[in-house]
Amino acid sequence: MKEHLYKYILGIADNSLILGQRLGELCGHGPSLEIDIACTNISLDLFGQTRSYYQYAAKVKGEGATEDDIAFLRREREYVNLLLVEQPNKNFAQTMARQFLFDVYHFLLLQELEKSRDLTLAAIAKKSIKEVSYHLRFSSDWIKRLGDGTEVSHQKIQEAIDALWTYTDELFHQTEADKAMIAEGIGVDLTQFKDEYFEKVAATLEEATLKVPDTKWFQKGGKQGIHTEHLGYLLSDLQYMQRTYPNMEW
Amino acid sequence: MKKKWPLWEVFVRSRNGLEHRHFGSLHAADAEMALENARDVYTRRNEGVSIWVVESKDITASNPENNGELFEPAQDKVYRHPTFYDLPDEVKHM
Numbered sequence: 588m589k590e591h592l593y594k595y596i597l598g599i600a601d602n603s604l605i606l607g608q609r610l611g612e613l614c615g616h617g618p619s620l621e622i623d624i625a626c627t628n629i630s631l632d633l634f635g636q637t638r639s640y641y642q643y644a645a646k647v648k649g650e651g652a653t654e655d656d657i658a659f660l661r662r663e664r665e666y667v668n669l670l671l672v673e674q675p676n677k678n679f680a681q682t683m684a685r686q687f688l689f690d691v692y693h694f695l696l697l698q699e700l701e702k703s704r705d706l707t708l709a710a711i712a713k714k715s716i717k718e719v720s721y722h723l724r725f726s727s728d729w730i731k732r733l734g735d736g737t738e739v740s741h742q743k744i745q746e747a748i749d750a751l752w753t754y755t756d757e758l759f760h761q762t763e764a765d766k767a768m769i770a771e772g773i774g775v776d777l778t779q780f781k782d783e784y785f786e787k788v789a790a791t792l793e794e795a796t797l798k799v800p801d802t803k804w805f806q807k808g809g810k811q812g813i814h815t816e817h818l819g820y821l822l823s824d825l826q827y828m829q830r831t832y833p834n835m836e837w
Numbered sequence: 838m839k840k841k842w843p844l845w846e847v848f849v850r851s852r853n854g855l856e857h858r859h860f861g862s863l864h865a866a867d868a869e870m871a872l873e874n875a876r877d878v879y880t881r882r883n884e885g886v887s888i889w890v891v892e893s894k895d896i897t898a899s900n901p902e903n904n905g906e907l908f909e910p911a912q913d914k915v916y917r918h919p920t921f922y923d924l925p926d927e928v929k930h931m
Contacts, residue, residue, distance in 0.1 A: 619842075619864060620863075620864075620878075621863050621864060621865065621874035621877065621878055622874075624874075624877050624878050624881070625873070625874065625877040628877050628881055721876075724873075725873060728869070728870070728873065732866070732870075
């Protein structure tokens, strides 16, 4: 039970950590000052959520674990984030497509997690969902702007959606820990909003004059710790300070 | 891209009951984006409860060259300030 709960928390928290780190890479490099600040705001929201989850995970694990150990000192195979969120920024269209595909999922997940029997998780979900509502509004707006914008922006955002679509099926895979927690009334059964997810995504894509990709082959593995080649580079940035100066604090 | 985005002026009400105050300006493609950008740029430290945006070109401003005729005549008319009255102590907020 304890082991499952710990893994279940990481399964949610790692997504926020890794996506937060990706968005943080844009600090000072956004396409305009306003968008730069917007992306790093979202990054900070996600880091804030991650901290709440990791603090709880550290408590569940015991053995003197801290939120920093969990965030900074695991090996690549021990991170259980979705492959989607570790994909590189590449260009603004890809950044927004990744954000949008995750935000729709994140919102639906938190909506259910608010009803969890675990009061700590329910409280974190309740606090986070306001932030995530804004993320979703922001990324949906950009999908529409880029899709229904110029010929070039339309092409770029369509390419980004096509490229990332292969990672969307994994959002709904359920691990052993997920199943155990669903049985306890703590975890969210992801399959219950899978259809709603694809309907919502399709509705926004349609409004943006974009096509829903007809990809038939999907990537998986993030939830088992098997990642794309991009995560290692991200982690070496993320973990550098803590590994070089062990136990450092701000 | 940004070069084509027009400039917007941002007004933020910091608390209910106070007036909107000019906070600054930013670039955005349209009013909706201007609101979102204003939210991210100017209210991230809990500064506001309401935002107005208006395109800068829609503001008619006085010309600094006319400052002499517009504003200087008021400088020597101190009697227009209500400083010549004795206020009762009970009146606190003047």
